[in-house]
Amino acid sequence: MPANLPDSRQRRELLGLGLGLGTLLTGCAPLPQxxxxxxxxxxxxxxxxxxxPDRLVLWTMLTGSALPAQVEVQWELAADEGFRNVVARGSEWAEASWSHSVHAEPGELAPxxxxxxxxxxxGQRSPVGRTRTAPAADEMAPLHFVTASCQRWDHGHWAAWRHVVQEAPDLIIFLGDYIYESAAAPGRVRAHNALPEGRSCRTLADYRARHALYKTDPALQAAHAIAPWMMIWDDHEVENDYAGLRGQHLQPDFAAQRAAAYQAYWEFLPFPKSAAPRGEHMRIHTRFDWGRLxxxxxLDGRQYRDxxxxAKPGRGGSxxxxxxxxxxxxxxxxxxLGMAQEQWLAESWNPAQRWNLLAQPTLMSRAVAQDRFDPERAQVWTDGWDGYAHARQRLLQTVLDRRINGCVVLSGDVHATYVSELKADPLAAGSPRVATEFCGTSISSHGWAQSRTDAxxxxYPLTRYGRADERGYLSFRLEPHLLRAEVRSVLDPNDPASSIRTAARFAVEASRPVIQRI
Structure with missing residues (x-):
């Protein structure tokens, strides 16, 4: 099938992806099952x-009781949804030590x-998933992608994912806070699973249980099954506001806690085997090209940061x-980012591409709360880029110096939508604009009062749009000379069947970092 979107019949079939089991099979490998x-x-x-262009990662996880320590899992990849033309097949061992997760990596695929x-x-067959390869290196193919972040289970339902499935994008980019480690709290829309002593996640068993809970959501399952994902984390996959090996509570065993969280993260998500964590480390920063477009x-905004x-006395965090x-x-x-990742990023920009998209976890545009009558009273939130202003300026100055084309920063974390133009030096009146930023709101996590965003x-006149009272995602269509973006906002975050609206539309030309509202 060509790389265009499916026809209406196929589109209807795709809406059911990820919902329920397939028919039973016989004839599995003669191994302990x-x-x-x-x-x-x-x-x-x-x-x-x-x-x-030639490979990707396929993921699943075996569930239920009485699973042996090792189970052989067969996989198939087909060029059609009826599996009449199977182009690759193989098997993987699902091991108890990795929560019986499967990370298959078919190669030699068509771009x-x-x-x-x-x-x-x-004796069972999984739901069917739909995926795609990136275009060939010399191809100028358009890209339809969405960005999303911050899906706190107990703050609401995830109707947004239902609408992502209906869009059937080429790619989903998740920008952090896939789970929340928080303790269960009464009176929520739906409850986080309770952990011993009413605490937040700390152990491998805790993080596995939290990921497993999130994976039961049918809308999230369908979104995973509709298109390939690229993912980064922020803080709540481990602990609120952690930095490197420093936890919010300065706990002496935080390295072990982080290692447990990273292991569960890899087990439950479609990362390659090469990304499996080693001790308390897991590499997630990466780059790839969508053809010539x-x-x-x-980027990883947590593992290497200072x-x-x-910080407040006796506390870590922000x-x-x-x-x-x-x-x-x-x-x-x-x-x-850490100096080593900063250097890697400086070497990763591609001036030959029409567009350079930077997926990173938190708001990059300046958001210092200033007092126009008393500059000495300016307030800085230390966890965001404002708390690392020199590092932000180094990043944006590199974009300017290397004349990077179509630089678009994709952000999450702050539970609000901001659409902004970024200057190389936000404090210098004559500093040129070098990039645009689209910071998406949360899937469900609550935001702050809209009045703070209005302030x-x-x-900051270079911030063209700001809403803290909307939940949803951002939808993008990228072409050689133009990026079009839509702010997609669900009407009722507490309703799993909520409808959605397009709250705003924007466009950016590849040749100049200026936001146009359309």
Missing amino acids: PPQDSQPRFAYGVASGQPM GRWYWYRFTAA ARLIC PQAC TTVRQAECAELEDPRRSL LLEM
């Missing part, structure tokens, strides 16, 4: 990710085309401080 009973063995659905995939184990660069400036009272903010050696819009 769990009994062929009524337990669903693919209860968390399927997923794909990391699309390259720029759609595929369908499924798994078989224990765009380079996508994905601790937030001027705070809000008066800028004039925190000398650490002016230390040019501090980095949000920021008054202070």
Whole structure:
């Protein structure tokens, strides 16, 4: 099938992806297998990710009780949804030590085309997933993608994912806070699973249980099954506001906690085997090209960062401080990405591409709460890029110096939508614009009062749009000379069947970093 969107009949079929099990199969490999009973063995659905021109990653996880330590899982990849033309097949061992997850990596695929995939184990067949490869290096193919972030389970339902499935994009870019480690709280829309002593996630069992809960959501399963994903994390996959190996509570065992969180993250998501964590480390920063159209660069904003400036006594994590009272903010050696990743990013930009897309976790545009009558009272939130202003300026100055084409920053984290133009030096009146930023709101996590966002819009005219009272995602269509973006906002975040509206539309030309409202 060509790389264009499916026709209406196929589109209707795709809406059911990820919802329920397929028919039973016989003839599995003669290895120790769990009994062929009524337990669903693919209860968390399927997923794909990391699309390259010739390869990608297929994911699933075996579920249910009485699973052996090792189970052989068969996989198939077909050029049609009926699996009449199977182009690749193989098997993987699902091991208990990795939560019986499967990360298959078919290669030698055709570039720029759609595929369908499924798994078989224990006499059962998984739901069918739809995925695609990236275009060939010399192809100028358009890209339809969405960005999303911050899907806190107990803050609302995820109707937004239902509408992503209906769009059937080429690619889904998730920008962090896939799970929330928070303890269960009463009176929520739906409850986080309770952990011992009512605490937040700390152990491998805790993080596995939290990921498993999130994976039961049918809308999220369908979104994973509709298109390949590229993913980065932010803080809540481990702990709120952590930085490097420093936890919010300065706990001495935080390295072990982070290692547990990273392991569960890899187990439950479509990352390649090469990304499997080693100790407390897991590499997620990466880059790849969408033909000759765009380079996508994905950053890690947590693992290598310096601790937030001027933390409260006896605490890690972030705070809000008066800028004039925190000398650490002016230390040019501090980095949000870590110096090694900063250097890797500087080498990753591709001036030959029409577009350079930067997927990173938090708001990059300036959002310091200023007092127009008393500059000494300016307030800085230390967890965001404002808390690492010199690092932000180094990044944007490199974009200017290397004349990077079509630089678009894709952000999340702050539970609000901001659409902004970025200057190389936000404090210099004559500094040129070098990039645009589309910071998407949350799938469900609550935002702050809209009045605070309105105040920021008054202070920063280069921020063209700001809404903290909307939940949803951003939808983009990228062509050689133009990026079109839509702010998609669900009408009722507490209703899993909520309808959606397009709250705003924007356009950016590849040749100049200026936001146009359309």
